Amino acid sequence: MSNLKKEILSLLDREQFISGQNIADTLGVSRTAIWKTIQSLKEEGYSIESVTSKGYHLKNPPKYLSPTALSVLIGQSGLFSNVEYFTTTPSTQKEAFRMLSETKDSFMVVAEEQTQGRGRFDRHWDSPGKTGIYISLVLRPNIPITEIIRFNLFISLAISKSLDEAFGVDTGIKWPNDIYLDDKKICGFLTEVVSESGVINAIICGIGINIFKDDSRLKIPTATSIEDIIGSSEKIDVDSFMERFLDNIEIYYNRFLNEPFSLIREDWKEKSIIFGKELRITETGSMFMARALDINEDGFLEVLDEEGNIRKIISADIEL
Numbered sequence: 001m002s003n004l005k006k007e008i009l010s011l012l013d014r015e016q017f018i019s020g021q022n023i024a025d026t027l028g029v030s031r032t033a034i035w036k037t038i039q040s041l042k043e044e045g046y047s048i049e050s051v052t053s054k055g056y057h058l059k060n061p062p063k064y065l066s067p068t069a070l071s072v073l074i075g076q077s078g079l080f081s082n083v084e085y086f087t088t089t090p091s092t093q094k095e096a097f098r099m100l101s102e103t104k105d106s107f108m109v110v111a112e113e114q115t116q117g118r119g120r121f122d123r124h125w126d127s128p129g130k131t132g133i134y135i136s137l138v139l140r141p142n143i144p145i146t147e148i149i150r151f152n153l154f155i156s157l158a159i160s161k162s163l164d165e166a167f168g169v170d171t172g173i174k175w176p177n178d179i180y181l182d183d184k185k186i187c188g189f190l191t192e193v194v195s196e197s198g199v200i201n202a203i204i205c206g207i208g209i210n211i212f213k214d215d216s217r218l219k220i221p222t223a224t225s226i227e228d229i230i231g232s233s234e235k236i237d238v239d240s241f242m243e244r245f246l247d248n249i250e251i252y253y254n255r256f257l258n259e260p261f262s263l264i265r266e267d268w269k270e271k272s273i274i275f276g277k278e279l280r281i282t283e284t285g286s287m288f289m290a291r292a293l294d295i296n297e298d299g300f301l302e303v304l305d306e307e308g309n310i311r312k313i314i315s316a317d318i319e320l
């Protein structure tokens with residue numbers, strides 16, 4: 001990502017104009033270079049107004065994600081060292097796995113569209129272009145693999161809070177790996193791990209979030225998007241969401257590394273939508289009805305089945 005783009009973006013203001021000469025002097029580059037870079041930012045979706053004798057000002061950020069803004073955020077991140085951005089790719093998970101050997105750091109893969117997006121158990125994840133956010137986070141904790149179930153609890157809270165803060169909604173967590181809004185799925189994530197001798201080498205967490213309306217999603221009656229819920233795309237600012245998201249991922253990832261689940265248990269349960277309901281649970285092919293009792297320190301869900309037995313579940317499909 002061009003540094004000049006980032007630098008120009010940091011100088012452009014929503015309220016006032018800045019002259020091309022002023023930008024050129026501040027950054028020590030030619031006015032032609034400024035002009036070219038502004039054109040390139042416009043192609044990325046930035047609405048930049050230029051008025052003779054006044055200069056430039058930022059009217060509106062792009063409607064969808066901007067690779068430049070994302071790269072600025074990653075530059076400020078205490079967690080990720082790099083972001084790999086694709087306009088289209090088969091799957092960000094696939095790319096993330098491919099890149100594992102290239103670096104020992106934590107990084108992110110982001111795509112505007114996935115042609116072979118996948119869910120858990122190789123199910124399909126609908127990923128049409130510029131209507132959702134498709135991300136794979138690669139994290140490198142040096143901890144036992146048994147900790148991974150707890151990871152999902154912390155990460156689900158980070159995603160849910162980010163959506164609430166950025167879009168003024170009230171999402172719910174459907175254990176183990178869905179985020180719901182108004183009884184429909186707005187986000188799904190899957191956590192995969194590479195480990196050696198029982199110690200995690202990399203967590204590859206793939207997250208798909210539906211932002212804008214898309215007709216292809218109509219075939220999935222359980223799916224919804226932010227635009228579907230808030231009724232308009234006007235107030236949707238994807239870059240601001242990414243800022244909240246990266247902050248929260250960093251906060252909750254650090255909490256995951258340093259704190260027991262008990263410290264976020266009440267917050268998590270408040271966001272959970274599975275308690276107090278009759279659940280249809282499918283676990284390794286067999287189905288049973290049960291009610292959720294609690295979530296334990298290790299992230300196992302405890303349920304009471306119809307025969308009165310308490311069962312501990314690690315991962316399952318749950319229908320409400």
Ligand code: BT5
Binds near residue numbers: 092120178217
């Ligand atoms: C998940 O799987 O919910 C995890 C989805 C993870 C997707 C991300 S996107 C970035 C990264 N790269 C990838 O290739 N994948 C990850 P699961 O619990 O198995 O849910 C899959 C089911 O959700 C499907 O069988 C559909 O019923 C439904 N579904 C598919 N696409 C959807 C969408 N866009 N929104 C809501 N529901 C969807």
